[in-house]
Amino acid sequence: MEKVALKLKLPNVEKIQRDGALAVGGSTIFEGDALTVLRRLPNNSVRCVVTSPPYWGLRDYGIDDQIGLEQTMPQFIQRLVAIFSEVKRVLTEDGSLWVNIGDGYTSGNRGYRAPDKKNPARAMGVRPDTPDGLKPKDLLGIPWRLAFALQDDGWYLRSDIVWHKPNAMPESVKDRPSRSHEYLFLFTKSEKYYYDWESVREQTENGGLRNRRSVWNIKTKGFAGAHFATFPADLIRPCILASSEPGDFVLDPFFGSGTVGVVCQDEDRQYVGIELNPDYVSIAVDRLKGVESNVVRISVG
Template sequence: MPQEVEVRRVEEPEPLAFEQSTIFQGDALSVLRRLPAASIRCAMTSPPYWGLRDYGVETQIGLEETMPQFINRLVAVFREVHRVLTPDGTLWLNIGDGFTSGNRGYRAADKKNPARAMGVRPDTPDGLKPKDLLGIPWRLAFALQDDGWYLRTDIVWNKPNAMPESVKDRPNRSHEFLFMFTKSEKYLYNAEAVKERSETGGLRNRRSVWNVRTRPYAGAHFATFPPELVRPCVLASSGRGDFVLDPFFGSGTVGEVAQSEGRRYVGVEINPAYVELARKRLNAAETRIVRVAA
């Protein structure tokens, strides 16, 4: 007898609307797919770095077995960011780098910041050698460029107070990259709002090396954005009342800066503990929290 075929109706998830600053607790890709198209003017974020930290949440990004898997998952997330941006919208993306483990399957304990330590490290990626720099920022930047983004500039975030390293066979790394992507060839960029002081005391167009000291948020035990790294991005790429998106919201630095500059924000964060940190940090009366099932 022929096998009976099950027929059932699968409902599309309801769109997630927002009219005020909102934190969505849920997986970044799942939430972004339900946000309205062309609803966000500016996005600013720093996704989890590959193989660096275990946030203790299932489906988290950053613990993929291979580097291509990590890159591909981020490309999928930022494809949805591209969709929800307005045609003149901008994405500012900070991403850190690392070195191959030499197939060492463990990571030494981090006494200064235990939250950074993990029990395992990914294997050396195919094509790389022990002690190679991974090159993740540029690999991701080129993958996003191939996916349709306009890669407008790279910015060197120089950290004057960078943590020392114990290495003796290379310079200590004291910088990360911040990339500026746009959805279209023409986009909002308010150069006047982000001019900087020149050596002679006058104002000049902002340059591509930003000296910004790291500044931990007292309520968090993990790395956070310095507000002064976020502020120029928000001022250059949005206006008062616009929505600023951070799909990896963490403790809410992007939301705090957006709020202080008269913008609204949309944050997506998978870890409920970090959502609670952000709620305490931001004005609860102005923030709506929505828990989204996967």
């Protein structure tokens, strides 16, 4: 694999072409399209995958080939299924996939989304039409649509975790409860897989320990310079502890600002991050500075 030293501004990151296999000898960030990079990674090379793909129709990150602005919801789901199919090949036979995915509501065929008084950042100038079969104001149900699609594609769907956000973003709605949760799904490649349940036990009211439950109360935590969808380290850490051992490789095909890498550093794991947006690659590199890391940019041709 072609390697380069960690650099904050990334001016000299070496470009490589889209042909040929990639080897991963240590923690690495790949700047490029997730599917393109995944197709070049070796079989059975990572023990655990923790990721949060872009949500459909909720944000425009202003970059070509981004996921989340597909014209239809089935196109979005199938694009993720294709990516996770490659993830399955890259995953060890006893490996696990943790996917955090949020939901949304139909647009009513409006080509924009107005700002909420309590959340101005939600505004965007492009938005997909209401999917066939759904009505204005319908909840899309994307998390479960994706979960069932991955199950149909051969993944074992082992758990649905409700991520309860005690400090959830307020909404100005008056005709439904304000949303304060997202889903985190645990998938496995095989019927039998590595899971260290003791490492993620939770404390009981009387001070004892018990098997971790399926509702996790974890506050959202912003990060300066990153997009609002950064998922917190406290959500990632139990996934990595339960599904990998020290020295294992952990993959995030939607690396964003690099929080999975930060947790891997804390827990003595190697990370493999894939990120399309060069601005987020720069943020991740800045957060992960001070340790040996490789940054590889996958060029178009």
